[in-house]
Amino acid sequence: MQVTLFKFKMLSLWICMLSGFLPPGLVAQHTVTGKVSDESGEALPGVNIILKGSTSGQVTEINGAYSINVPETDAVLVFSFVGYISQEIAVNGRQVIDVTLSEDLQTLSEVIVVGYGESSRKKIVSSVTQVDAKELATYPFTNTIEMLTGRAKGVITMVQGGVPGTLPTISIRGGGEPLYIIDGVPATKQEFAGLAPTDIESYTILKDAAAAAVYGARAGNGVVLVTTKRGSGGIRLTYNSSVTFATPTTPIRYLQPEEVAEALDRASYYNGGRVTFMDVDENGGLRWDPARLDSIKKGIWNNPWYGKTDWNELILEDYAPSQVHDLAISGSSGDTRYHLSGRFAEQNGIVKNDVYNSKRYNARLSVTQDFKEIGLSARASASWNQQDLREPPQSVWGIMTGLYRQNSFAHLFLPSGNPRGGPENPYLMIDPAGGYRISNNSYMNLMLNMDWSVPKVKGLTASVMSNYRVYRGDRKNWFANAMGTGQSYNVLDQKEDMGPPHLNQLSEYNKDYTLQLRANYNKEINRHTIDATFVYEELANTYAYLGAGRTEYQTAVIEQLNAGPSSTATNSGSQSENARRGFIGRLNYDYDARYMIEASFRYDGSDKFPKDKRWGLFPSVSLGWNIGDESFMDGASGILDDMKLRASWGNVGLDNVGNFQYLAVFNNSNDFFEDGAWRPTLVEGNLVSPDLTWYTRNTINLGLEFGLLKNRLSGEIDYFYYRTTGYLASPQNVYSTPLGKSLPQIKTNSAHRRGGWEFSLSWQERKGAVDYRIGANAVHYEELWERRYDEPEASLKNPLTRLTHEKSFYDRMYVADGYYQTMEEVLDHPRMQAATTLRPGDLRYEDINGDGVIDGNDMIRQGRPKFPHLMYGLDLGATWKGLSLDVLLQGTGKRHILLESFVRRYATNQIGMVGSEDFWRFDNPDALYPRYTETVDINGGNNQVNSTHWLKEGSYLRVRNIRLSYDLKQTVLSKWNFLRSLQVYASALNLFTFSHVGRYQIDPEDGRDGDAASSMGYPIQRAYNVGITCSF
């Protein structure tokens, strides 16, 4: 196994830049010593002690003792420890200071980032979940979305196969794509996923309309807010580095050559064909000639077409290596707070020859300056992130698919050593000589944010935020021959014609501009608090692309556009623009943080609608009651410490419809070849309606929060209900065939309901020197259409097949009833019209409507959706003297996956993997697969149609993460004063998986985005990583 050499260029660059920042030596000092303990007198090791306003710090030893040098005058020490309330203590010339820290049970004072502002855990009255990202930064996740899996209550994610760079589907309580907000600005999923984990302070998930509605049209599915780090405290330099080794969760296991040969013969013999490898005995059975069996086993059988090939060895690395380096400096100096960070991450694919390689660079700079004399605080930040991806011409998915279709009985190399097998051969697909596909995507984000406390009006703040983001993507696809593979040879050892090279390039950019003007007024009178916010927001965006290509290159020597024949040059390009506006208002009132009410509105403008239909007003209201603060609850103190009830209602506007659906246009369409040249054509656009406007989603959320046993046990239960009405769509239930066009999109009378519950529960305690926590969360939802614009009456009338008013299901399909075992069964049973040559071993289906024929009317609703409707996570953690262990288990409730055609192994070229020999024969009546046939579409595709035979239970439980880390500073390195912490860690991702589909050699999360079927693609990975984080 070959591991790429670490690249320290980035690192050395940073070190050079930073050396100017290191602090000067200190003068005129004395030493303070002491001991830190908790309320029960137990010594606390690992407590951070920092001299306020400086960078120098110390950590207590195992017995809680510490020693620190302080300057003679005005020294203040800050004692802080996770889970305890920090204390600041003025030295005042003392030599010994013993400190007692008390446990911080008041997590309710935690600051929560919400839309256009902040709130506290205690006062929040809508459904909001915050996830602290700091501890997650060093896990071997390949994108920031995976960090939320199993951790964020109410969030459901589904991995879409393992292709590097593929992003999981994410859903809040079963809704569609949420809105992503990075530091207050809407961003794309790709930009969000590409953030450096080490830059993220926290995630906040806004789930109900009361929380999300302030973001308007795009927030109907909830919002994922990310807050990045800003820096505080003394200067702190942190370096993190890790290496990861990934390997498929489900390795490919091939049959042995003789098993393949036997399966091929048995399949052929049953279908009346000839046997090639075995012999027919006198009873009509098949038997092996021992000498032939032996030579096949050894791969020396006398035939140039079969041999012995170890595909795993030829194509795959044992482990795909990747590495990450992070460097950050943050802190404050006077009125300035800063956070600078850089990251380099490299990921390699599991296939050999290094044909897959991804490099990602992140840099972020945030500077906040307070101009106290005029009450102004300004924050400027800039970030840049770039991914350079190099892939082989054939997609990695395609290579893996090719690999899954091979068998060990294949013969790959000629006596000369040259490979044969043509372009379907994965060995040739991973030949770097075949070309490459390169993509470079970069995001640049510039932001300026000013908050001004208006003088003379206490509590009034005016803010302005402007943001400019540029996305740029460049792609270059070079095929060194038409196939994009290595050279293949025919059996005469002659080069096969692979076709001429071709090249495609594409450049695209997207520019987003956001402006927010905000006024906030906060007033406390006695116990009454009022907080009012008003925001004006505008967003505009421009997108453009330019593409070019040439084909029929004479040679593969020069990989540039201008080297190709100009007669084959093609190009393409286009541009588009969009804009939004919004006015947002929010009013919060609480009495003594006990009774809370919040009301908000957004007056939203979208360019998707005609001029007089653009604006819509969407309100929300929520209420909360901290029962735990009531005097009548005093008696329960220590048992039931906190309890809050909250309820919210909100109405979000949705504009989920294509652009300019109100304008009658003609669009460019396929060129038409006439008189020796391709000529452009124009086609009428969609029919339009002038009545296109907003539709809405109503949300109700009821929540209960509680803290028990001195808040050691805390939890939260939510019930939610969403009802969406008036989908913008072209009605399908009105007959319109002669029109020759879809009806214009209008506000339909469709209505959709989604409802469910979620809960989280966590127990946190310190027992002696051990801190441990147990957390659990789960979310479950169901949905149904009250009325669907796309269900025609014919389908609606049939209760077996209709989609309206039916709870979540997988799809309509045939109901398989096992295999035909005898010819009598075939004759006695209804069949599909096209299935005229059924034989024993074919699939039999139930005649649901009893009309004597199997047809589309016998396809009925089956199964549970592929997307999990119940998802849960179990989070366990413990720390002891610098050693900490974290475990996350994550799983889903019942879901189904439909095996893709590659996984339905009963046709040509499908014998190869373990399990594929298990097809129906008279001597194998309970087989995994139907009888082997030459093609899948035999008998009108009788065995191939979607049926319950191929629908498999897809629920799973994974040990998603395990992480063990050890902070050396707390023990062996405690004397190294310059060091704040030195943590080494090891973790594993997807270490164990329990599922029902292992026998098909697939992972329950295999598959591609949007695919109904679970497919054999790039495997989901199990990853191991080790790393080190040190800070100074």
Added chain:
Amino acid sequence: MKTLKISLCMAVALGLLAGCDKSDLDKVPLDSMNEEIIWSDEGLVESVLRNLYWAGLTKTYCRSGGSADCLEVDTWTDNVLNTNDNAVALEAFSPSNLPARIGSYFQYDVIRRASLIIDELNSDRAFQNNEPLRKQFIAEARCMRALVYGWMARRWGGLMIVDRKLAPNEDLAFPRSSEADTYAFIIDDLKKAIPDLPSSAPKERFTKGAALALLLRHAVDARNWDEAIAAGEALLNGKEGDWAIDPNYNQMFGNYDYPLTSPEVMFVMTYGPNKTVADNLLAMYIGCPTPIGRNIKGPAFTQATDAWCSAHPSQEIVNAYLVIDPVDGKPKKYNETHRWMAAGKDTTSYLMYDQPRDARFAQTIVHDSAYYFGNFIVTNQEGNVYWDNVQNHPYMTKSGYIWRKWVEENPNRRPIYQQNFQYRYVLLRLGEAYLNYAEALANKGRIAEAVQAMNATRVHHGALPPLETGVSADEFWKWYKLERRVELVLEGDRYFSLIRWARVEGATNVPELNKRTHAIDIQADGTYEFVDTHGFGTNYIFSWPRRMYFPIPESEVINNPNIQTNNPGW
């Protein structure tokens, strides 16, 4: 003072920004054209018209890949040995389960494109500076509307006739017109169009000649012999363009460039270079692979091709090619010649192909011991393309024959999966027009003239002796049906002709569509047998009279209150 300045600045800034009026949401599409400007610009209208050609042809006659009509429709007949289940040939379909290989019933989007041009160019919005061009565009749109309606009428009979651009708020529940009215509408569109069409134009566009050929086709479909004869006379008297039968039969289909200069080819669809891959085009499906080094028996392949050979010429079509008996000089079935009779039981396969035969045979079909892409082809059990003799390659001929028609045997233009390819579908040609004309004449009892019309292809393409003009009607029909079969093989004609003949003759069955087709299986010594299976032949089922038409989709009957029933028998 400082505070004041800042307050002022911020107030001004806020005022400016908040004052932004809402008109900033007035974005416009940057990549599409406002409908208003289209119709007054002749260049833009021509682009709309070209889109009609593109959509109309790619949805009907030139569907993608193996579904191109010229092959697809023939796979429902005894011209082809199918190796995969063919739901149409098997009659394994129903109104709720219509196989895609029939083609889509939903062509009203194309009809709309045509009506849009006709209506808009007849309105005030149309460009006014070039009257002949405006009329020509209208005429071309009418031709395409007729082409698509004709394609549909052959399959489904009577249709909903939409002769104008419809608005979404109209009552859209159209009733179906009768088959006769549908064809009358098609003929009417074409007759209105012909005077405004040019006599010559690029062959991808309609001319007077092409429109007349289309009119002839559908007038015969409609059994409207008078209209057909009138169109035939107009077309064949030479006044509507300079058309002639091209003796170079093979080149019309076997060469990308040739159809443009052939005097016989009237209308084509071109998949030009650089925008289409071979996978989408017919040649990939009917070509046969000659993979170098993979045949374990027979002569080595010298030139590699890599096609899919998914439909094979049947023994039945092979038998339809006449042999000129050298003894008496008369065209006969291959097994009626003196030589064959003399050979008796000792005939070998060599004699099948060795007699002087209809010139179109070798130009259409590759048989044993012929050359194909420069390779010597041996189809017998020891041969290089025998279906079981090529390792790791399931795509070999399974009937013992390979299609040569529609395949360009040019080593520089071999179809290779997913590689650039160029292709030309010949959609209307004079040969078919002559045969349609002959059929119309014969149905009117004008046998002598019909014989003359039929001889145009029989003599010039088949190099057969002309049929005597004095033959009886029965004799005419016998030879005419053979002639039409071989002349138009793999042009999507036979299926509809068989149905038409059955209707004219009042038949109660179509035996040609109700049997298995055969392959030839030749031993190394030349002895052979005709077989109907290697485990992959399929049945053909055809119930009469319900197969006169395909059923319309069940949803149409359920959702359109003015269509209460499906076609008879469905």
